[in-house]
Amino acid sequence: MEQSTKMAPRALLIAGPTASGKSALALALARHLGGVVINADSMQVYRELRVLTARPSPEEEAMAPHDLYGVHPASRAASVAWWRKAALDSMARAVAAGRMPILCGGTGLYFRSLTEGLSELPPIPAEAREEARRLLAEEGPSALHARLAAEDPRSAARLRPSDSQRLARAWEVWRGTGRGIADWQDDAPATGAAPYEFRAIRIDPPRDSLREAIAVRWQAMLRAGAMEEVRALLDQRLDPALPAMRAHGVPELSAVLRGEMALMEAGRRACLSIGQYTKRQATWLRHHPLAAPTSTHSINARIGGVEQFSESHLGEILSFLKKAH
Numbered sequence: 603m604e605q606s607t608k609m610a611p612r613a614l615l616i617a618g619p620t621a622s623g624k625s626a627l628a629l630a631l632a633r634h635l636g637g638v639v640i641n642a643d644s645m646q647v648y649r650e651l652r653v654l655t656a657r658p659s660p661e662e663e664a665m666a667p668h669d670l671y672g673v674h675p676a677s678r679a680a681s682v683a684w685w686r687k688a689a690l691d692s693m694a695r696a697v698a699a700g701r702m703p704i705l706c707g708g709t710g711l712y713f714r715s716l717t718e719g720l721s722e723l724p725p726i727p728a729e730a731r732e733e734a735r736r737l738l739a740e741e742g743p744s745a746l747h748a749r750l751a752a753e754d755p756r757s758a759a760r761l762r763p764s765d766s767q768r769l770a771r772a773w774e775v776w777r778g779t780g781r782g783i784a785d786w787q788d789d790a791p792a793t794g795a796a797p798y799e800f801r802a803i804r805i806d807p808p809r810d811s812l813r814e815a816i817a818v819r820w821q822a823m824l825r826a827g828a829m830e831e832v833r834a835l836l837d838q839r840l841d842p843a844l845p846a847m848r849a850h851g852v853p854e855l856s857a858v859l860r861g862e863m864a865l866m867e868a869g870r871r872a873c874l875s876i877g878q879y880t881k882r883q884a885t886w887l888r889h890h891p892l893a894a895p896t897s898t899h900s901i902n903a904r905i906g907g908v909e910q911f912s913e914s915h916l917g918e919i920l921s922f923l924k925k926a927h
Contacts, residue, residue, distance in 0.1 A: 613693060613703040613798040614923070615642070615717075615892050618805030618901075619880035620708055620850075621815040625658055627805070628706035630916055632666035635704075635923075638696040640689055641670040642707030645849045647685065650676045650838075653823050653831045654851045667701065676835060676846035679767065686715040690796060703798070710886045717800055717892055719793040721786045723775065730778035734770040738843055743769050754782035767845055802892035803919060804900045806884055816876050820851075820869055829855055850876045 614631065618624045628639045641647060645655040649672045657671050669692045674680045689712070693703040705713070737746050743766040750773055751758035757772045775783040807815075832855040840847055847853075854868035854875075863871075891898060899922040901915055 610797050610799045611693075611697045611703075613705065613716075613796075613800055615713055615800055615802040616704060616706040616805070617642075617710070617713060617802065617887055617892055618708060618807075619812060619883040619887075620876055621656070621812060621819050621880065622708075622805040622807050623815075624706050624708065624805060625656070625662070627803070627915070627919075628704050629658065629662055629666055631919065632702075632704050634916065634920070635702050636700070637702035637704040638667040638669055638692070638699075640692045640696070640703055640705045641668070642685075642689070642705040642709055642712045644680065644685070644707075644709040644712065644845065646671055646707070647674040647680045648672065648676045648846045648849070649674060650835050651831065651846060651849055651852075653826045653828045654849055656819060656823070667696075669696075676844065677838065677840055679845050682711050682715050683720060685712055686720060686793070686796075689716065693796070693798065708883050710883070710890055713802075713892050714890065715793075716796040716798070719795050721789050722793075723783075723786055724779055726774050726778035730774040733777060734774040735843065737773065738766055738770050746770070746773060749773070750776070754784070757782040757784040760784055766843055766848070770843065800893040800897060801923060802898040803922075804887055804892065804898060806888070806900055806902050808902075809881070812880055813873075813877055816873050816880070820873050820876075823851065824865075824869075829859070832856055833859055850879065 614635075614637070616624050616628050616631070625639075631637060632639045639658070643655065645651060646657050647670060648655070651657075652672060658668055662668075663671070670685075670688055673688070674684075689705065693705075696703045705716070707713075734746075737749065741749075744763045746766075746769045747758060747761065747763040750761070750769060754772065754776045757776065761768050761772060763769075772783045775781070775786065779786070828851060832852055835846065835852065836856060836859065842848075851872045854863065854872040857863035858865050858868045899919060901919075
């Protein structure tokens with residue numbers, strides 16, 4: 603008797619740098635395809651950061667189902683492993699409801715955890731975690747990076763000296779397991795790839811166009827209450843090393859509220875930081891395919907207004923999805 607094989611459900615990945623129009627595109631596709639937009643951005647998971655992370659508005663969320671936006675407290679760091687489990691649960695609910703999971707964001711490691719899996723790490727002793735946090739607070743991220751480079755050069759080479767969260771994680775893994783986090787990550791993934799047939803859309807606009815979009819977005823954030831959002835976050839008196847406290851715009855506007863920086867200078871620095879980050883995002887996405895080459899569609903057109911940009915490309919994207927079926 604011939605055996606029937608059940609095809610894996612399909613999922614769509616929409617990736618690109620900050621301010622490239624991903625959310626508008628995801629919304630348009632969700633409405634057209636009957637999908638659920640699932641957040642794949644490491645900052646948009648935080649409940650307290652709707653404005654500064656440019657989360658979809660309540661009006662946009664009402665136009666199509668959205669999930670994993672603003673679901674995690676800023677008082678705790680959201681790990682890749684936590685997100686992967688939450689995303690898989692959300693994807694399963696979407697498929698059960700007859701909807702396509704549409705994962706949208708700019709966090710490459712989130713996407714990779716689905717398409718390639720995660721390496722398994724043993725439990726880290728509390729002493730190692732406390733040491734990493736203490737060194738970060740006392741010496742700063744650059745000094746911790748130098749320490750890591752002396753002990754675990756492979757892991758240090760993958761991290762920026764300013765990336766305090768990942769540096770602390772790398773240090774605690776090395777101290778707690780005797781192996782570098784790069785070695786653990788290079789082992790065969792313990793989880794394996796998620797059981798889905800992935801299609802990916804990568805947005806990669808020109809740099810000058812993206813810089814303009816970042817500047818426009820910053821002004822819109824200020825008008826929408828970014829300062830008040832940061833003030834409320836500071837009122838919680840959270841650990842400055844937490845990811846939410848280092849989200850783009852939070853350090854700069856915190857300095858304004860403390861009287862240490864003028865608002866115009868804060869905007870200049872924040873836009874510069876966001877621009878540098880988008881460059882790293884775009885580079886990562888170019889060198890880490892999210893799906894097989896024949897299952898990835900790239901959009902490189904100039905941004906001419908986010909809504910216009912996404913709608914103008916809807917036809918070619920739907921054609922790509924149909925051909926890739």
